[in-house]
Amino acid sequence: MVVARQVVSEASRRRLLLALLLLTIVVIALTVWGVSRIDDLRNAGQPLSDAQKKTIVSQLLILVMFMFSWVLSLAAVFVAAPAVSGELESGIALAILARPISRAEYILGKWLGLVALVAAYGVAAAVVEIVAVQAVSGYQPPHPLEFLGFVLGEGIVILTFALALSTRVAGMVGGVIAAILFGIAWMGGIVGGIGAAFNNATITHVGTATKLVLPTDGLWRGAVWSLEPSIVIAAQQQAGPAVAANPFFAAEPPPAAYVIWAVAWIAAMLALAIYSFRSREI
Amino acid sequence: MATATGAIQLEHVTKRYGKVVALDDLSLTVERGVFGFLGPNGAGKTTAVKILLGLTRPTSGSGALAGAAFGSKPSLGRIGYLPELFRYQSWLTAREVLALHCELAGIDRARWATEIDRILATVGLADRGTSRVGTFSKGMQQRLGLGVALLDDPAVVLLDEPTSALDPVGRHDVREIIRALREKGTVVFLNSHLLSEVEQVCDAVAIIDRGKVVAQGDLAQLLRASSVRVRASGVTREARAAMSRFGELDDGADGALLIRGIDRERIPELVGAMVASGARIYAVEPQHESLEERFLSLLGQ
Numbered sequence: 001m002v003v004a005r006q007v008v009s010e011a012s013r014r015r016l017l018l019a020l021l022l023l024t025i026v027v028i029a030l031t032v033w034g035v036s037r038i039d040d041l042r043n044a045g046q047p048l049s050d051a052q053k054k055t056i057v058s059q060l061l062i063l064v065m066f067m068f069s070w071v072l073s074l075a076a077v078f079v080a081a082p083a084v085s086g087e088l089e090s091g092i093a094l095a096i097l098a099r100p101i102s103r104a105e106y107i108l109g110k111w112l113g114l115v116a117l118v119a120a121y122g123v124a125a126a127v128v129e130i131v132a133v134q135a136v137s138g139y140q141p142p143h144p145l146e147f148l149g150f151v152l153g154e155g156i157v158i159l160t161f162a163l164a165l166s167t168r169v170a171g172m173v174g175g176v177i178a179a180i181l182f183g184i185a186w187m188g189g190i191v192g193g194i195g196a197a198f199n200n201a202t203i204t205h206v207g208t209a210t211k212l213v214l215p216t217d218g219l220w221r222g223a224v225w226s227l228e229p230s231i232v233i234a235a236q237q238q239a240g241p242a243v244a245a246n247p248f249f250a251a252e253p254p255p256a257a258y259v260i261w262a263v264a265w266i267a268a269m270l271a272l273a274i275y276s277f278r279s280r281e282i
Numbered sequence: 283m284a285t286a287t288g289a290i291q292l293e294h295v296t297k298r299y300g301k302v303v304a305l306d307d308l309s310l311t312v313e314r315g316v317f318g319f320l321g322p323n324g325a326g327k328t329t330a331v332k333i334l335l336g337l338t339r340p341t342s343g344s345g346a347l348a349g350a351a352f353g354s355k356p357s358l359g360r361i362g363y364l365p366e367l368f369r370y371q372s373w374l375t376a377r378e379v380l381a382l383h384c385e386l387a388g389i390d391r392a393r394w395a396t397e398i399d400r401i402l403a404t405v406g407l408a409d410r411g412t413s414r415v416g417t418f419s420k421g422m423q424q425r426l427g428l429g430v431a432l433l434d435d436p437a438v439v440l441l442d443e444p445t446s447a448l449d450p451v452g453r454h455d456v457r458e459i460i461r462a463l464r465e466k467g468t469v470v471f472l473n474s475h476l477l478s479e480v481e482q483v484c485d486a487v488a489i490i491d492r493g494k495v496v497a498q499g500d501l502a503q504l505l506r507a508s509s510v511r512v513r514a515s516g517v518t519r520e521a522r523a524a525m526s527r528f529g530e531l532d533d534g535a536d537g538a539l540l541i542r543g544i545d546r547e548r549i550p551e552l553v554g555a556m557v558a559s560g561a562r563i564y565a566v567e568p569q570h571e572s573l574e575e576r577f578l579s580l581l582g583q
Contacts, residue, residue: 002385006371013373091367095430098335098363099386100355282337 003101003109004116011079011117020075024068024125031064032132035139051231057139061130062227062248065151068125069220072155076118077178080162082171083110088282089170103278111163111270118155123148143226146253150223153262154216158182160266161214164273167280185210186247189217193245215262217247218254225250288313288346289438289469290334295343297329297493304329306493308343316460316470318484318501320477320577326493327473328366331442334471335363348438359388362431366442366473368424372416376407376426379415383430397433405429406455420447428456432463439463442473457483481573489580496580504576509542510549513565514556521559528552530579540569542579 011017038056041048048056084107087093097106126148134140141147158178165174192207194200211218224247225233233251236243243249290312297305305326321327332338334345336353350357370379380398389397402408405425415423424447431439441460445453460483463470474480480487481501488498497504511534512525525531528551529544544552546568553566 002382006382010371010373091365091369092371094337094365094367095363095370095383095427096386097337098358098361098365099383100359100388101386102355281339282332 001109004113007113028129036136057137058229069151072122073158076155076159077162080114080159081175084166085171104274107274107277114159122152141227147223147226150219154219157216160269167277185214185217190245221250222254225253292345295340298341303493315485316483318480318487319473321490325490360437362436362439364427364431364441368427370415375412377411389434401429438469440471477574491581509569511567512539514561514563517561521561524555524559
């Protein structure tokens with residue numbers, strides 16, 4: 001689809017992809033160096049046990065991937081928030097929408113192009129990072145494919161939200177709104193975890209509500225779970241229910257119903273974006 | 283192709299933005315030729331074009347563009363449009379922008395290269411086809427926009443202030459392009475506040491001010507209603523009252539009287555009425571009113 005291809009071509013011509021990939025390579029190089037130094041660590045003069053090393057590598061990987069998921073999501077926001085509003089402001093959209101192409105096709109094309117960008121960047125960065133860490137340390141996360149699915153899902157959720165905003169508000173405004181809500185959803189997940197730890201139903205419900213309203217953090221928990229080796233899960237569970245508040249830990253994957261909810265949420269948000277753009281005066 | 287209902291048709295179209303009336307009961311039909319839509323900035327010209335294209339919905343009223351509903355695919359498939367706010371993808375080359383529009387317009391891929399060559403030659407960008415649009419001057423971007431509007435010989439071409447960024451040579455080129463379109467039978471809807479532009483290429487015009495059409499017709503007809511200078515003495519108040527029935531009465535700087543907006547055929551009648559009221563007439567000089575004067579007098583009303 002021609003609009004989708006334009007999104008990708010714009011990103012590559014404007015060297016967005018290049019910038020992201022170069023920065024990502026720097027991060028990956030640093031983590032590889034860091035992981036390679038774990039063997040030099042000593043605990044009371046003794047080399048670390050394999051279990052200790054595995055825990056450290058897996059936690060390090062989760063931290064790096066957490067940063068990736070933020071970069072991925074915020075980059076998705078920055079690209080999606082002006083995707084429509086920017087073209088309307090500049091006037092580029094006028095010539096395009098005067099062609100025999102419906103508003104729905106235009107939005108779907110933008111969305112597909114943005115999803116392709118997020119997927120390409122996310123897959124490339126995550127695969128290289130996981131493979132590099134494995135090459136250096138021999139550690140492989142237990143569910144790499146599920147991890148990709150959850151992280152891309154998180155990016156696509158926030159991207160679709162920013163695109164819907166873009167049909168109505170300026171790119172800067174939409175970007176700020178989406179970024180703030182993304183942060184709030186993350187906080188909501190922590191708050192909900194605290195509620196669970198202290199058996200406070202109200203606070204737990206707040207966390208659950210934010211997970212449903214903007215399913216970014218819920219999907220992130222899935223991503224964390226898919227990177228955790230079983231020894232980490234076992235160790236954390238012994239620490240009691242308070243760990244639920246830890247945004248870098250998840251004892252179990254999100255239920256299938258939640259994944260279905262997230263997919264439905266994306267579809268509904270996309271439909272809202274199309275409806276909003278259709279009824280918009282240009 | 284132009285249909286029985288007219289290539290461009292607006293029927294009682296009104297557009298309000300909150301309390302602001304952008305278009306007030308606009309009706310017009312264009313069957314063929316070059317139609318000039320004239321008005322000062324902010325008169326509602328661009329709103330009218332956006333309604334024709336379905337970019338904006340009218341508050342009330344109806345119509346058609348190229349024989350189909352505003353903004354429908356059959357309508358948009360038969361037209362070309364140069365927006366007033368013309369901007370094209372700065373990261374693409376001119377050829378790529380045209381190729382993008384070939385694809386959006388559904389032109390057979392095998393024809394793209396020849397069509398793009400033809401368009402670049404028409405708008406005078408033949409040697410800049412492979413340059414990025416980001417390196418173009420405003421005038422070149424407007425030429426490119428005109429090229430985009432001319433792709434695949436549309437039945438109707440809507441040009442919104444097509445020479446706003448062009449130098450005199452560019453303006454001349456655009457006039458030649460518009461004349462060539464008329465030769466081919468293309469219907470051209472030209473939005474402009476430049477009277478000379480409209481005067482030189484249009485067959486018919488509508489003059490719009492604050493959302494209302496204040497005059498409409500073919501150019502010759504519009505200009506026929508002109509003004510006359512009368513040198514006379516003994517012009518009583520009754521004589522002045524009689525004169526102002528023929529048009530708008532003004533005292534000229536040299537003591538002559540000026541009657542604007544009078545139909546030429548009625549000048550003898552005017553003289554008769556003045557004589558009957560006791561005025562002595564020394565000279566009657568019909569004035570050729572330019573479109574500019576006509577425009578200003580209409581807007582002044």
